[in-house]
Amino acid sequence: MIIIPQTKGGVGKSTVAMQIIAPFLYKMHGKKVTYIEIDDENNDSKSFTRTDIVNKRMLGTNKLTELDELILMDDNHEIIVDVGGNKTSTLVLDEIKKIGTYGNVKWIIPLGDGELDGKNAIATMKKIRKIEQHPEKNMFFALNRAISMEADYIEEQFINFFGHKYLNSDSVICDFVENPKFFPVKNDKVITISRYLGSTVWEMAFNNTDFAEKAMQAKELGDLASARKYLFFRRMQIESKDYTIDVLYKIFSQLEKWIEIKK
Template identity: 30%
Template sequence: MSNNLKIAIISSKGGVGKSTISMQLINPYLFEKNTQQAIAHYEFDDENSDSLSFGASQLSTRKQISVASPLLREELATIFSKDEAMCLDVGGNKTTMTVIEALNDSGMINFLDLIVIPILDGEQDGINASYTYSVLKGYKQNLQFLFVLNRAKDINYIEYQFENYFGDVRGIFKDTYSISKNLFEEDKNNYVAMLDDDIIKYSRRFGLSVYEIAKLDKDFISELENLITERSAEQEIKLISFKNYIANSAKKYEQDVLQPAFNKIDAILNGGKNE
């Protein structure tokens, strides 16, 4: 597997967490595969720049690309000609189809290693994800896909939350519109769940990804011991205690959610086999 992987996060539905998935999952994955060197993050969106929330992140260098530019095809060709690992964070709604068409017209769609489609648990999310998938498959059938079931409440029971993906596991309703019914056989198991957790929210406050917080080498317990021994101010003790909670939460999230997702991406890119 090449270090210079090119992964695009695409969904025609707005508000499903594309930028969150880009910064919290795909950038850390590419960073690990790129021998822990910063990767290139391109945000295709003329209205929003969600990656700015992660201003302190060292995992990527970030650049916003104008989708309205008449030179979008040429811009894509320039981007793909670079010898770098990259994450392409594509905005929703009209932006999605504009970028997909430009990827196809420029031929750059042939050089994407993986398409990531984030979805929430609403019915419209499933319909839009299926549409995005079918359009991209129509352009290039052997594209590799990963569906990210975002803001999962409980990873052990995701089938019940994401019926729009799996179909009705209770056998009560028709599964006509479930995503799994519209997938090619090789893509049916290409999904991961991103757990909804406070650490996702708080990591934005720090301007870092959960992955980066998990890797911080800080001994907050020793700091707490010193502060309590010295009878420091209550607010200072509360702050260090909170930081200790954040550090532990990030480590757990990285172990329980991110690393299994990394393994799934490895398996997809290696033809179903883990490295």
């Protein structure tokens, strides 16, 4: 089971869950995985109406005991749990603390580059440390909305994670964890557009529709409106492939070394 909590909302938990972890597990298992969203207020997964890589399930905070058996039985990471922010993450972490994780859980903590994002990531990490025997081994951080994938730029953008020798920062992740595992998630318009299309970037990249051919056919029929539409989708298809190769596959490579999948 892969659980994605953060005590602050708006840090990109659903982006990490659906755009990264879901396609990674689908690719590794070769079949749909279970995606559970726990959030009584916002159901971000509803945006993904056309995805074919997960079976979605909503779980209210009044039914958290259902996680007990799921954690025990999912020893091959076929379940993703996307946990809402604020009180929801606290409730879920308190519930899991009661039963333990049996070595079956990997944790991914997302954060943006804001100061509060970092402080809440630290608070979330501290709660996980009270649950896990080896928290640093089983914990990854997702640095969301990275402007660049260059290492130097990432370090200066995410001061709340790395700290900075010339700038004051009260407390950062690296103050608490030596060499924390992390991956940056590059911000890109294809992420936004994929949500409007109800899909994921990875699925857009591997959509087999020949939009170039459709654009040519529309042009021959004199239907320029349709031709422009297909050209737009062709561009999005190519940009999604580029994002998949340049960003997603690099993250997948890191996750393969971290998450043991029994094939």
